[in-house]
Amino acid sequence: MTQSNVRQMLVRKLAVAYFTSWAIVLWVSFPNIALGGANWNAAENYMSWAFLIALYAVPAVFLYGILVSSLLEATSVKLKVKGPAEAMVSGLLHVAFGLCFGIVLQSSLFGIMGGGAAILFFSFDRIIVRAILTLKMKTRVISFIAPVLLFVLIAGAIYATAPPKPPFTAKDAVQFATSGSGTTIDRFPKEEGVVKLQIEGYDVERETKVEETAEKETYNVVFTERWSKREESGLYQMIYEVSRGSMGAKGGNGEDPPYLQSR
Known part of the structure; x- marks a missing residue:
């Protein structure tokens, strides 16, 4: 791979890690969405849970995910593996390394989440981010802002439907x-x-x-x-x-x- 190709790949992987991180945060925090009800601090609970997820997911995706995915892609290019076989093998290896993340931490839950995150990372890399990077700059910026807006809308909806905070007497x-x-x-x-x-x-x-x-x-x-x-x-x-x-x-x-x- 040339220096230019390496630079383009790393830029793409960073974008993939960004979208994957947001997808994991929104996915794992989804069960904590509580519209209405009697819990006045539902929005605070949701945001605290989302922050806790991000605390673990973001470093793992940006460090481990980018490293593994970049090495797999560089290896495929060096071995000149192309076509459906390359996509299938690369996808399976992404999932395998994602599951290994749980083995390292000795946690089946982290293993499942690592495998799920690997599937998301691979999917974003092969389909969504490649498509986004071909769009015009304005549309590209909107695409990058969309996950943030979605998170804000969810938190805002929870806050708007929650009962007012009771006084502490x-x-x-x-x-x-x-x-x-x-x-x-x-x-x-x-x-x-x-x-x-x-x-x-x-x-x-x-x-x-x-x-x-x-x-x-x-x-x-x-x-x-x-x-x-x-x-x-x-x-x-x-x-x-x-x-x-x-x-x-x-x-x-x-x-x-x-x-x-x-x-």
């Missing part, structure tokens, strides 16, 4: 903060308020309180335990900053109550 913050188990928070009320107890002769108050912060939909959830017995009294407090889906300790003071330390 102080009640939600308390519910989120107390939803776990196996921690000190377990002994406090699951709702904002105070409970009074008698423990080993101590008068005990356990309070769950929520405070708004300057940041929208972010709250401080305060857990306070007070105790007294004759002239003995004390206080133990924990403060957590809670927002939608996240919670972090913000501080606290006091020591564990004596009736817990003795256990």
Whole structure:
């Protein structure tokens, strides 16, 4: 192959890898398309899943796919293999090397996806991209933009049909903060308020309180335990900053109550 032919082949392979990557992302993320329904973050979930797919698919297609396909094509040219036999052998070898990708990663799922990606790569290379590169520049540009527009339209349609995002309220913050188990928070009320107890002769108050912060939909959830017995009294407090889906300790003071330390 001449230097010019090598350059043209690499340009074609890059275009093939581009379209193959988009085809894989749109294909594998298709089951996550959810129009309507009750899931307000359906568009975010779809885009996150598509990004995760692209994170694996794009490097594999651009590195492994281009390398294998280029070597197979260069070998065919060197051996002067032409006609239907060349196409059949090349196609089978593309699939075989795609399946080998799963063997390397020791995953049957990646093997199936690798074989499917190889079929797409070979098909784009032999039919679609060769046809696109013969079109006028304007039509060629539109063809390259089409996968991006399709992805945007899908994400936009999901977002438009999803219900509005519900507000994250102080009640939600308390519910989120107390939803776990196996921690000190377990002994406090699951709702904002105070409970009074008698423990080993101590008068005990356990309070769950929520405070708004300057940041929208972010709250401080305060857990306070007070105790007294004759002239003995004390206080133990924990403060957590809670927002939608996240919670972090913000501080606290006091020591564990004596009736817990003795256990």
